Amino acid sequence: MFFRALIPREASDLFFGISTHDQAFLIEFLSTSEKRIWLRALAPDDTADVLQSMPADMRWSLIDLLDDSARFEVAGLLAYEEDEAGGLMNPRFPRIRPDATVREAISYLRKQGVNLETLYYCYVLDQDQMLLGVISFRELIVAKESDTVRSRMRSDVVSVNEKMNQVLVARLMADHDLLAVPVVDENGRMKGIVTHDDIVDVVEEEATEDIHKIGGTEALDIPYMDTPLLSLVKKRAGWLAVLFVGEMLTASAMSHYEHEIARAVILAQFIPLIISSGGNTGSQASTLVIRALALGEIRGRDWLRVFKREVVSGLILGAILASIGVIRIIIWQKMFGVYGDHYLPLAFTVAFSVLGVVLWGTLAGSMLPLILNKCKLDPASASAPFVATLVDVSGLVIYFTLAKLILTGTML
Amino acid sequence: MFFRALIPREASDLFFGISTHDQAFLIEFLSTSEKRIWLRALAPDDTADVLQSMPADMRWSLIDLLDDSARFEVAGLLAYEEDEAGGLMNPRFPRIRPDATVREAISYLRKQGVNLETLYYCYVLDQDQMLLGVISFRELIVAKESDTVRSRMRSDVVSVNEKMNQVLVARLMADHDLLAVPVVDENGRMKGIVTHDDIVDVVEEEATEDIHKIGGTEALDIPYMDTPLLSLVKKRAGWLAVLFVGEMLTASAMSHYEHEIARAVILAQFIPLIISSGGNTGSQASTLVIRALALGEIRGRDWLRVFKREVVSGLILGAILASIGVIRIIIWQKMFGVYGDHYLPLAFTVAFSVLGVVLWGTLAGSMLPLILNKCKLDPASASAPFVATLVDVSGLVIYFTLAKLILTGTML
Numbered sequence: 001m002f003f004r005a006l007i008p009r010e011a012s013d014l015f016f017g018i019s020t021h022d023q024a025f026l027i028e029f030l031s032t033s034e035k036r037i038w039l040r041a042l043a044p045d046d047t048a049d050v051l052q053s054m055p056a057d058m059r060w061s062l063i064d065l066l067d068d069s070a071r072f073e074v075a076g077l078l079a080y081e082e083d084e085a086g087g088l089m090n091p092r093f094p095r096i097r098p099d100a101t102v103r104e105a106i107s108y109l110r111k112q113g114v115n116l117e118t119l120y121y122c123y124v125l126d127q128d129q130m131l132l133g134v135i136s137f138r139e140l141i142v143a144k145e146s147d148t149v150r151s152r153m154r155s156d157v158v159s160v161n162e163k164m165n166q167v168l169v170a171r172l173m174a175d176h177d178l179l180a181v182p183v184v185d186e187n188g189r190m191k192g193i194v195t196h197d198d199i200v201d202v203v204e205e206e207a208t209e210d211i212h213k214i215g216g217t218e219a220l221d222i223p224y225m226d227t228p229l230l231s232l233v234k235k236r237a238g239w240l241a242v243l244f245v246g247e248m249l250t251a252s253a254m255s256h257y258e259h260e261i262a263r264a265v266i267l268a269q270f271i272p273l274i275i276s277s278g279g280n281t282g283s284q285a286s287t288l289v290i291r292a293l294a295l296g297e298i299r300g301r302d303w304l305r306v307f308k309r310e311v312v313s314g315l316i317l318g319a320i321l322a323s324i325g326v327i328r329i330i331i332w333q334k335m336f337g338v339y340g341d342h343y344l345p346l347a348f349t350v351a352f353s354v355l356g357v358v359l360w361g362t363l364a365g366s367m368l369p370l371i372l373n374k375c376k377l378d379p380a381s382a383s384a385p386f387v388a389t390l391v392d393v394s395g396l397v398i399y400f401t402l403a404k405l406i407l408t409g410t411m412l
Numbered sequence: 413m414f415f416r417a418l419i420p421r422e423a424s425d426l427f428f429g430i431s432t433h434d435q436a437f438l439i440e441f442l443s444t445s446e447k448r449i450w451l452r453a454l455a456p457d458d459t460a461d462v463l464q465s466m467p468a469d470m471r472w473s474l475i476d477l478l479d480d481s482a483r484f485e486v487a488g489l490l491a492y493e494e495d496e497a498g499g500l501m502n503p504r505f506p507r508i509r510p511d512a513t514v515r516e517a518i519s520y521l522r523k524q525g526v527n528l529e530t531l532y533y534c535y536v537l538d539q540d541q542m543l544l545g546v547i548s549f550r551e552l553i554v555a556k557e558s559d560t561v562r563s564r565m566r567s568d569v570v571s572v573n574e575k576m577n578q579v580l581v582a583r584l585m586a587d588h589d590l591l592a593v594p595v596v597d598e599n600g601r602m603k604g605i606v607t608h609d610d611i612v613d614v615v616e617e618e619a620t621e622d623i624h625k626i627g628g629t630e631a632l633d634i635p636y637m638d639t640p641l642l643s644l645v646k647k648r649a650g651w652l653a654v655l656f657v658g659e660m661l662t663a664s665a666m667s668h669y670e671h672e673i674a675r676a677v678i679l680a681q682f683i684p685l686i687i688s689s690g691g692n693t694g695s696q697a698s699t700l701v702i703r704a705l706a707l708g709e710i711r712g713r714d715w716l717r718v719f720k721r722e723v724v725s726g727l728i729l730g731a732i733l734a735s736i737g738v739i740r741i742i743i744w745q746k747m748f749g750v751y752g753d754h755y756l757p758l759a760f761t762v763a764f765s766v767l768g769v770v771l772w773g774t775l776a777g778s779m780l781p782l783i784l785n786k787c788k789l790d791p792a793s794a795s796a797p798f799v800a801t802l803v804d805v806s807g808l809v810i811y812f813t814l815a816k817l818i819l820t821g822t823m824l
Contacts, residue, residue, distance in 0.1 A: 017587055110554055141553065142522055174612035175429055179591065196608050200586035203612055207619030208703055214626060215699025215796060216692055224704040225714070229721060233728050236696050243692050244733045248740055250684035255750065261680050265673050268680045272662035272687055272804050279691075280628055280655050280797040284648050287627025291620055292636035302637070309641060316645050321656045328660055338667065384627060384796040385692040392684050 012041070020046070020201075021222055024053045027062075036065040044070055045090040045198070048077035052087075053222070085169045086162035088202070089183045089192035094122045096149055098132055103145040109137070120179035123190060124153050131157060131182055131190040159184050162191055167206050170199045171296065210294055213378065214287055216243070216385035243385050249393045250275075257400040264411040266339065266346070267403055274353050275395040277321055278361035279388030285310055285365030286382045293369060293379045303370045307363070314362030318355035326351045342410040349406045353399040360398065361391045424453070432458070432613075433634055436465045439474075448477040456482055457502040457610070460489035464499075465634070497581045498574035500614070501595045501604035506534045508561055510544055515557040521549070532591035535602060536565050543569060543594055543602045571596050574603055579618050582611045583708065622706055625790065626699055628655065628797035655797050661805045662687075669812040676823040678751065678758065679815055686765050687807040689733055690773035691800030697722055697777030698794045705781060705791045715782045719775070726774030730767035738763045754822040761818045765811040772810065773803045 006014065015023065015038060023042075027035055027050065039047055039062060047066070051059045051074065059078070063071055073091045080086035096105045109122060122140065124133040133153030135143075143152045159182045160169050173181050173196065180193045209219035218235040220227050227235075254261075254271075261268050289306060292298045298306060329347040333339045339346055365387045369379035404412060418426065427435065427450060435454075439447055439462065451459055451474060459478070463471045463486065471490070475483055485503045492498035508517045521534060534552065536545040545565030547555075555564045571594045572581050585593050585608065592605045621631035630647040632639050639647075666673075673680050701718060704710045710718060741759040745751045751758055777799045781791035816824060 016589075106553075138549070141518075170612065174609065174616075175431075177428075177609040179608070196591070197586065197589040200582065200611055200615055203615050204586075204619070204707065207616070207623070208707065211619070211623060211626060211699055211703045214623060215696050217696045217700060220700070223707070223709040224700050225710055225717070229724055232721070233725050236693070236725065237729055237732050240689075240692055240696070240729055240733060241736060244685070244689060244736055247685045247688045250688075251681045254681040254684070258677050258681070261673070262677045265670050265677075268673050268683070269663045269666040269670070271680070271683055272666070272808065273656070273659045275684055276659045276662075276691075276797075276801060276804060277652075277656060279688075279800065280652055281648070283797055284627050284629045284652070287623055288629060288632070288636050291623045295616065295620065295635070297635040298637055305637070309644070312641055313645050313648065317649055317652055320649050321652060324653060324656055385688075385695055388691065388800070389688060392688060396684065 015041075020049045021053050021226065024050045025226075028054070028058070032065070035062065039065055040067065040070065043090055044073040044092065045077060045088060045192075047074050048087070051078060052082070080162070083166050084162065085160050085164040085166060085183050085194060086191065088166055088169070088194045088198045089162070090195060091192040093180075093182075093190075093193040094137075095125050095190075096122050098124050098126070098148070098150040098153070100149050101145065102140055102143045102147050102149065102152065105135075105149050106140055106145075109140070120195075121182075121193075122149075123182055123193075124149055125190055129189045131159060131184055131188060133157060134182070157182060159190075160194070161186065166202045167294075169194055170202045170206075173199055206294070210290065210380040213380035214290060214383050216240070216383040239383070239385070243389045246389045247392060250396055253393055253396045257396070260400060260403060260412055264403075264407065266411075267400075270350050270353075271396070271399070273325070274350065274357055274399050275392045276388075277354050278357035278391035278395045279384075280361070281314065281317055281358045282361035282365035282387035282391045283384035285313075285362045286369055286384065286387045289366045289369045290379050290382060293373055300370060300374050303367070306366055306370065310362045310366040311359070314359035315355070317362065318358035321358055322351035322354045325354050340411075342407070345406050345410050349399075349403050352406070353395075353402050356398045356402070357391065357395040360394060361387070364390055364394075427453075432461045433465050433638065436462045437638075440466070440470070444477070447474065451477055452479065452482065455502055456485040456504065457489060457500060457604075459486050460499070463490060464494070492574070495578050496574065497572050497576040497578060497595050497606060498603070500578055500581070500606045500610045501574070502607060503604040505592075505594075505602075505605040506549075507537045507602075508534050510536050510538070510560070510562040510565070512561050513557065514552055514555045514559050514561065514564065517547075517561050518552055518557075521552070532607075533594075533605075534561075535594055535605075536561055537602055541601045543571060543596055543600060545569060546594070569594060571602075572606070573598065578614045579706075581606055582614045582618075585611055618706070622702065622792040625792035626702060626795050628652070628795040651795070651797070655801045658801045659804060662808055665805055665808045669808070672812060672815060672824055676815075676819065678823075679812075682762050682765075683808070683811070685737070686762065686769055686811050687804045688800075689766050690769035690803035690807040691796075692773070693726065693729055693770045694773035694777035694799035694803045695796035697725075697774045698781055698799045699796065701778045701781045702791050702794060705785055712782060712786050715779070718778055718782065722774045722778040723771070726771035727767070729774065730770035733770055734763035734766045737766050752823075754819070757818050757822050761811075761815050764818070765807075765814050768810045768814070769803065769807040772806060773799070776802055776806075 027038060051062060063074060066074060077087060077089065094109055105122065121134050121136050123131060126132055133155040134157045135149060135153040139152060158176055162183050162185055180195045182193055183191050185191055212219045216239050218238060220235060326347045329339060329343060329350060333343040368382040368387060372382055373379045439450060463474060475486060478486060489499060489501065506521055517534065533546050533548050535543060538544055545567040546569045547561060547565040551564060570588055574595050574597055592607045594605055595603050597603055624631045628651050630650060632647060738759045741751060741755060741762060745755040780794040780799060784794055785791045
């Protein structure tokens with residue numbers, strides 16, 4: 001195996017440079033003694049991540065390879081939900097007593113220094129592990145050596161609860177330019193730290209999940225190419241089947257208009273054009289709102305402002321598309337004479353239908369993510385295909401209702 | 413104004429905690445002397461970011477408020493393209509000579525320390541500003557004080573070119589868990605550093621752009637709610653109009669099948685169902701491939717493997733949906749007798765069309781982003797609505813061609 005042929009330095013660069021998923025993949029192929037070496041080389045939070053991306057039955061045999069204290073820490077981390085701050089947390093962090101001097105603190109940290117994954121901030125804890133304050137390693141270095149830690153620490157510490165959603169932790173750290181943030185339990189006892197290197201992964205994973213959902217697939221947890229074909233199909237088939245059954249309502253809707261189509265077959269020509277206009281504007285609106293919700297740019301209470309914006313946008317966009325439609329029908333009529341004597345009422349039927357469907361698509365697309373959010377469901381489930389399907393059925397009803405209103409007496 | 417009523421400490425927490433876009437917004441409302449204070453409080457790279465998100469005519473009057481050296485640095489940063497590493501770069505960074513001792517280096521950095529935005533790594537440069545090596549501040553602290561910097565530095569430095577795409581810089585930093593990465597010009601001269609706090613923003617912005625494009629909108633550069641309504645409409649109308657004109661091909665395609673629809677109006681009923689199946693699977697495939705490309709999970713040369721996966725996926729998904737369609741038609745026939753004597757050939761026409769359209773949708777959706785990527789265009793432009801439109805036209809041709817083949821002699 002290629003990995004074994006590497007000299008230790010190269011193997012270690014490779015191992016620490018690859019993704020968690022690839023680390024897990026690599027470890028599965030190693031001998032027990034190699035497994036032990038590499039697992040023990042990882043920090044507890046990274047070990048927990050690697051174990052989490054392995055089959056459940058393999059996890060516990062691997063945990064047994066760790067030394068006692070690491071086993072205890074890793075088992076504790078595995079107990080957190082996948083998207084909680086606790087799951088990202090490193091339970092090893094530099095801690096000092098408030099009454100130590102700066103000199104004592106530095107010499108204590110220097111001794112520990114190289115063993116700790118991160119030495120950005122030192123956390124000041126009392127004997128009950130309550131978080132009293134924080135001082136950055138740089139502040140310690142520039143402080144007077146005889147000062148006490150208490151006199152130099154900041155006590156307004158930004159901290160997160162162990163149950164907090166990881167995406168919110170990431171946003172908080174980015175907003176405050178933090179290298180690490182302390183994680184505390186509900187009693188204010190410090191449990192560990194989340195460090196900056198986990199944050200990009202969280203942000204990327206979250207965006208990937210949203211993109212997959214917007215495309216109408218269940219989120220893949222592992223890279224596209226590594227997902228076994230059958231589980232890829234499974235993640236896609238569910239939504240597709242639901243959408244297909246939903247879309248069958250279009251057949252039911254159209255069976256009500258069979259009479260009109262039989263009398264004016266030309267009406268059928270514009271069906272795909274009209275319903276797709278609604279689907280397209282709906283998918284624009286839903287992706288804009290889904291992303292704005294994910295970034296915290298809009299919240300549930302902003303729904304009325306979003307609604308108003310989308311009414312105006314929908315009317316303008318609908319008017320633009322409707323005009324294009326009218327121009328197209330008039331030009332084709334003048335050039336090929338395909339639409340017969342009643343081409344003007346037909347053009348207006350198409351135009352008003354496009355306007356109505358686009359307006360409805362925009363509103364459905366923008367409100368659906370907000371409604372899902374309100375119901376504590378993931379707004380990203382308001383996928384482009386889902387909104388399109390929703391709008392297709394209603395688009396047909398709008399089109400044929402307007403056709404009956406405008407064309408009865410001429411074409412119908 | 414609320415901001416002015418804050419005590420300086422609060423105002424400063426607020427100002428440094430908000431996004432670049434909000435900082436720019438805030439600064440526009442301040443008096444000239446306040447503008448000067450807050451602009452000078454920002455690091456040069458952050459000043460450049462703030463100026464970049466302002467109208468161009470305002471930028472240069474604000475640059476004049478900076479002191480000479482900052483003005484020079486900021487103007488230099490503004491010259492980089494928006495997505496280049498240089499644009500993220502802080503031109504101020506800790507540098508030491510290779511022949512300094514650890515003691516000299518620490519005392520030199522301590523003196524400068526608190527003024528520098530970042531003191532994670534110290535860069536070892538020769539007199540021509542060539543990057544020789546790097547040593548982390550922590551490594552300096554634990555090193556023997558009489559050692560030379562040269563003997564403790566690492567010389568295999570990960571660095572990026574000033575023209576490198578920001579997203580690649582972000583991925584590199586995340587993969588190597590770097591707090592900062594040096595930026596060099598094509599001659600290896602060091603120009604500045606990119607620090608960890610910019611990386612989450614880059615990753616989020618990039619994901620936002622992709623999500624907007626997947627939804628069929630031009631990427632918004634500023635938050636949804638802050639985008640003026642008219643420019644929001646403009647960013648959406650372009651693609652919508654293009655898609656609408658493209659979708660008109662469906663009307664042209666259908667005019668060729670008017671004869672068939674007139675003879676068997678029931679065929680029209682299944683049009684939305686069949687074409688939407690292709691659009692939905694196409695949008696799944698394109699979003700999966702777009703995201704995998706963005707994350708570097710697949711590359712152009714993987715196209716054949718993707719193609720094979722999608723052929724198999726498309727056939728399985730198509731078969732599932734086709735079966736649902738057949739079952740639906742048979743049940744409706746038994747219950748309501750709506751499809752007449754020839755319901756079985758009709759069911760098979762629908763089933764084979766769904767199979768064909770789904771397979772075609774999957775292939776079009778997965779290959780289009782790869783083709784765009786090959787042509788150096790943004791794969792994310794293969795948006796869900798774009799793929800759906802593409803598949804709609806061909807879906808109609810598949811449906812009516814199969815209908816003629818299967819139903820001639822019975823319904824046609």
